Each structure stands twice: as C-alpha cells, then as structure tokens.
Amino acid sequence: MHDSLSGLSGQLSELAGYGSGNADLDTPAAIRQRGRWRARRRRGGAALLSAGVIAAAGTGLTLGGATIPGSTRTPASGQSAPAASVRLTAYQAHVLEQTHVTAAQVAALAKSGLTAAQIKEMAASHLTAAQLANPGKEHLSAAQIVAAYTAHLTAAERAALARENLSVPQIIALAKANLTAAQLAALA
Amino acid sequence: MPKADEFDHFYAMTSRRLVGQLFAMTGDLAEAEDAVQEAYIRAWQRWPRIRTYDDREAWIRTVAYRLTINSWRNARNRLAAHLRASRRTEPPELSATLLTLVSGLRKIPEAQRRAIVLHHLVGLSVEQVAAETGAPAGTVKARLARGRKALAPLVADLDEPSTREHPVGPSREAPAHA
Numbered sequence: 001m002h003d004s005l006s007g008l009s010g011q012l013s014e015l016a017g018y019g020s021g022n023a024d025l026d027t028p029a030a031i032r033q034r035g036r037w038r039a040r041r042r043r044g045g046a047a048l049l050s051a052g053v054i055a056a057a058g059t060g061l062t063l064g065g066a067t068i069p070g071s072t073r074t075p076a077s078g079q080s081a082p083a084a085s086v087r088l089t090a091y092q093a094h095v096l097e098q099t100h101v102t103a104a105q106v107a108a109l110a111k112s113g114l115t116a117a118q119i120k121e122m123a124a125s126h127l128t129a130a131q132l133a134n135p136g137k138e139h140l141s142a143a144q145i146v147a148a149y150t151a152h153l154t155a156a157e158r159a160a161l162a163r164e165n166l167s168v169p170q171i172i173a174l175a176k177a178n179l180t181a182a183q184l185a186a187l188a
Numbered sequence: 189m190p191k192a193d194e195f196d197h198f199y200a201m202t203s204r205r206l207v208g209q210l211f212a213m214t215g216d217l218a219e220a221e222d223a224v225q226e227a228y229i230r231a232w233q234r235w236p237r238i239r240t241y242d243d244r245e246a247w248i249r250t251v252a253y254r255l256t257i258n259s260w261r262n263a264r265n266r267l268a269a270h271l272r273a274s275r276r277t278e279p280p281e282l283s284a285t286l287l288t289l290v291s292g293l294r295k296i297p298e299a300q301r302r303a304i305v306l307h308h309l310v311g312l313s314v315e316q317v318a319a320e321t322g323a324p325a326g327t328v329k330a331r332l333a334r335g336r337k338a339l340a341p342l343v344a345d346l347d348e349p350s351t352r353e354h355p356v357g358p359s360r361e362a363p364a365h366a
Contacts, residue, residue, distance in 0.1 A: 019211025035232035
C-alpha cells in the first residue's frame with residue numbers, strides 16, 4: 001500500500017518539479033514594484049476623492065468611505081466598526097464629488113428626511129432643488145409636475161432643498177450614488 | 189533583515205515550489221505562475237503582518253489557489269497567460285505519464301484535487317489539509333479516497349488504499365493558518 005501511495009506522490013512530485021523547473025517568474029523586485037504601484041494607485045484614488053471631501057460640520061462625516069466619527073451612531077472605542085452600509089463606497093463618493101455635492105449638502109438633505117426614492121424621482125425628471133422647493137414659482141414640464149407630485153416632499157424637505165439649491169447634475173449624481181437608508185440616516 | 193530582503197529571500201526560496209504545487213492543482217502552468225505571483229504581490233502589500241506568520245507559504249498557497257478558482261479572474265489570467273506564453277520559450281513537453289496524470293487530475297473535482305496535492309505532494313497530514321482547506325477531517329479523508337480511486341487507473345501501482353492519517357509526500361513543518 002505504501003508503494004502505491006508512493007507511486008502517486010512520486011508522480012505528483014515529478015509533475016510539480018516540471019512546473020517548478022519551467023516556471024517563468026518575475027524577480028522579487030518586480031513583484032514588490034507591482035505591489036507598490038498598486039498601493040500607490042489605490043492611494044492616488046483615495047487622494048483624488050479626499051481632494052473633494054468637505055467634512056460635514058456637526059456630523060463629522062466625510063466622503064470617500066470614511067467613518068462617521070462625529071455621528072452619534074459611531075460606536076465607542078473597543079466596539080466593532082460601524083456597518084459597511086453607513087460608509088460611502090468609492091463609487092458613491094466619486095459620483096458625488098464629480099458634481100461637487102458636498103457631504104454637508106447630503107447631510108442637510110438627509111436631515112430633512114429626504115429619501116433615496118425621492119432623490120431618484122427628482123433625478124429621473126431633471127428636477128432641480130429650486131423647482132421642487134418652489135414648484136409654484138418655477139416653470140415645470142408635465143413630467144416634472146408628475147415627478148414633483150410623486151416625490152411627496154414634506155415642508156422640511158422642500159426647505160432643505162431650497163437651502164441647498166442643488167442643480168440637476170447634482171441631483172442626478174445623488175441618485176446615481178444611490179445612498180442607502182442607513183447611509184442617509186448616518187449622515188443625518 | 190530589512191523588510192525587502194526578507195521578502196526577496198522568501199520569494200526566492202518558495203515561489204518555484206509553490207508554482208509546482210499550484211501547477212499540480214490546476215494543470216495549467218501559466219495560470220499557476222500568474223496566481224502565485226499575484227499572491228506574492230498581495231503578500232508584499234501586507235508583509236508586516238504576513239512576515240509574522242509561522243507558515244507564510246501556506247498563506248501564499250491558499251491565496252493563489254483561491255485566485256485560480258475565481259472564474260472572472262481565470263478569464264483574465266488566461267489572456268495574460270496567453271500573452272506571456274507567446275513571449276516566452278516554450279517549455280519542454282510533459283511526458284506521456286505526466287500528461288495522463290494531469291488529464292486525470294483535471295477530471296476529478298477541484299476539492300479532491302486540492303486534497304490530493306496537499307496530502308500527497310505537499311506532505312500535509314489529513315488534519316493539516318483540513319485546516320488549510322477549511323473542511324472537516326472526515327471530508328478530507330473522503331476527498332482523498334475518492335480522488336485516489338479516480339486516479340487509480342491512471343497512476344501506476346496505485347490501488348485504492350484506505351485513507352492514511354499521515355502523508356507520504358515530503359515531510360514539512362505544520363502550517364500556521366493565515
């Protein structure tokens with residue numbers, strides 16, 4: 001029995017020996033270089049995001065996947081980190097940053113109770129914050145009126161939108177970011 | 189020893205051996221090379237932590253193996269491997285015996301193949317294979333038995349033995365798990 005198993009081990013060793021002997025590998029310096037380059041690329045991406053980051057006064061939240069140190073939801077030291085769902089992903093931070101939507105603006109909207117669904121309604125019909133805040137004074141298309149109606153904005157939400165005065169691209173970016181209820185709650 | 193020197197030494201001492209082991213697991217040399225190198229890149233990025241492990245080789249092997257079974261990565265690897273293979277000197281052909289073994293290994297399920305390689309090539313005990321693969325020892329024994337049974341017609345002198353507690357392959361230190 002031992003011989004038969006040795007037969008398998010021997011053949012496997014021969015096979016592995018073939019692989020080892022014919023392996024065409026990079027030098028260790030090249031491997032380290034690739035690792036460094038990848039880390040730099042990641043840091044570069046993070047730096048790009050942080051360039052547009054504006055810390056939200058009061059909440060302490062920043063875009064770019066940072067935690068929310070100023071939030072009341074921040075666990076005490078020693079406890080586990082907050083759930084991933086309250087952190088903005090790199091994509092979310094990126095799309096918001098592209099249109100200069102600040103964390104403070106998102107926080108203000110979230111605080112007013114604006115939901116992701118409402119933001120999507122606004123984005124889908126290209127409604128600006130001003131249009132939604134003051135639908136009577138703004139010229140709205142039929143589609144926008146329907147969207148404004150279906151968004152079911154409260155007075156607080158309208159007031160927040162008026163204050164933040166988000167443009168159509170900014171609202172579309174907010175919709176694209178598709179912030180979860182947990183993220184909005186954490187921001188608020 | 190400086191960090192980079194330590195990594196270089198570790199790479200020089202283990203990389204070819206690991207390519208051999210991954211080659212036995214995958215049957216594809218280019219893919220094994222790619223996965224192992226990728227695992228070393230990841231190890232370098234975490235080197236302050238990885239260097240403290242008792243068995244860094246097991247960490248690399250596990251990461252490389254997982255990379256080979258990631259289907260999305262496989263497709264990308266094949267392309268990269270193809271491009272690399274077109275630049276490199278063609279390795280000598282496998283002997284008929286080894287081709288038969290590769291063909292047989294490819295026919296058995298991945299989990300069995302991994303268990304067979306870890307036990308009979310790397311030299312891990314059933315318990316060590318269980319720890320590295322995250323499967324219960326009983327499952328590893330079953331995988332080994334089934335794998336050997338499937339390979340028996342292809343491997344000279346291999347009958348269907350009962351699962352052994354101790355490996356036949358080269359002896360090695362017990363791995364610590366990353």
